[in-house]
Amino acid sequence: MKKVADLPFYCASLFDYQRRSTREVRVGEVGIGGSNPLRLQSMTTTSSMDTAATAAQCLRIVQAGGELVRITTQGRREAINLEAIKSELKQKGQDFPLVADVHFNPNAALLAAERVEKVRINPGNFADGAKKFREVAYDAESYAADLAEIEDKLVPLLDLCKKHGTALRIGANHGSLSDRIMSRYGDTPEGMVASCMEFLRLCRKYDFHEIVLSIKSSNTRVMVHTVRLLVASMQAEGMAYPLHLGVTEAGSGEDGRIKSAVGIGALLADGLGDTIRVSLTEDPEAEVPVAALLRDYVSGRAGHAPIKPVVDFSYSPYAYQQRQSHPIGLFGGGQTAGVVPDLRGCGALMSGLLRPEAVIVDAVDSNLPEDWSGVQRWVPVAGNEGFVPTQAVWPLLDVKTYLADRVASGPKVLEISYVDLQPELLGRLKTDKDVVLLLKTGHQNGTAEQRACFFALDKAGLSHPVVLHRSYTDAVAGEFQLKAAADTGLLLLDGYGDGLSLSAPAVPPKVLLDTHFGVLQAARVRFSKTEFISCPGCGRTLFDLQETTRKVQARTGHLKDLKIAIMGCIVNGIGEMADADYGYVGAGPGKVSLFKNRELVVKTLPEAEAVERLVELIKESGDWLEPK
Structure with missing residues (x-):
């Protein structure tokens, strides 16, 4: 595998949303990649030997909007019973693609390839067996011998897939890399990508191309950086296979949804992904509406107004690198990412809520819960002329007021957007280090615009702490949480943002506040609960x-x-x-x-x-x- 520095870039543009171009893979009557829309899928939780229950659950998934259904296929019995499940569905007038999920058992994969439209294999355990967490020393000869064994077991499957028109998903999981891969790469993104690329090269050698790729992890940071690295590695070798996206073991409830939206949303934002599954510890049909909302929300960025590109920017897309900022109060300088809910227009607050570092409020005397003593207030100067800033009350300024120099010295918060980064403002900020930037956006592709702003600040040599701000005027609770996670997750995963500020007047204050902490935790920059x-x-x-x-x-x-x-x-x-x-x-x-x-x-x-x-x-x- 090429060194990361020598790889092509993983997406067409960081400033213009466009879907990644891939070859089309047919899974029965459903096309994945190419010019097809993003496909939705889920996986049954029933016993694969219970034909009626599995068929019924498949139907519920499809009725919820799923287009493919995956079924665990542990062994020969389960593989053979896929035929009965498919027959049961046809008797009910249904004929959508089924996917056999195979681990450890190449023979089960062979049987499944004759019966369903797609087979998923895991390169970490297809030929190597279960991961044993052993430290094994592999020399070049033993490493090559293992690859030869994989080839011997894979080729019969490729031949059967060609014969029956069956697609193949090569799905690597962070938790199941083989001991051989671990010995050379360790538990790393490079190891996961190498595991996939070995199988892809074998498929190409035998002229098999009906392949979908996936790399999953329960760690959103690992998942996002690794998928990007896989795409770049494929491009370096002239491959353009479609991608299946998912955060594995995401959990349940709002935590599982937010975590999934952070990881999946970050990749969709750069045009990556051709089919997705949201993995929740819930009934599988509950996953599909979440996936549909993410698909529709991010794809809605297509055709957006241009964002001025930043040239000669510095960016680390394959490994976490926190932006260096200087400290101002509780923000920046490597301190824990701050929570700053925008409470303007929000309902009454109650005691017992998680405590933020600061709040944006309409006035100095805005009521806060009694147990929030010490929480800082950020108060707009406009409409509150004459108030005296203190350690507990910081002025919130717009660019015009700031440049007019109508504010006292000391810490202050400046609302900016990317278009505000003109020479006059940049020059002023170079001499005024006591400013926290509240980065806002109203752009259709706000994530890309905010990313461009970070690039521009760094290029100008400015290290002011930046709090990400996003506003959701009419969003209800569940929709708001998914959108906020999808919008800000990419930036946080890449080390951009010293805090998070969300506005959602239609959402209960507890949901608003919990979402701040949930997004930061899902992006692995602040842990506030189990x-x-x-x-x-x-x-x-x-x-x-x-x-x-x-x-x-x-x-x-x-x-x-x-x-x-x-x-x-x-x-x-x-x-x-x-x-x-x-x-x-x-x-x-x-x-x-x-x-x-x-x-x-x-x-x-x-x-x-x-x-x-x-x-x-x-x-x-x-x-x-x-x-x-």
């Missing part, structure tokens, strides 16, 4: 995943700064919880194993005892706090 890494479940799941997740959340949700993984089985379980502090993983029917920092602590515990034993393990490790 992070639950939970898979959506599938036919391999060995317990009631939704109910178990609720139980674990109820007992441990108050533990700030902890990551707890809840996994239905071992396919990705141990790997995807690589950065989790504790793991709860299905080990057999009615059995659960508990992990701490990826190390097995309790093996095959009865499910009825597992949640309380997890709590005991957290207490024994000194990470427990009693809920307030």
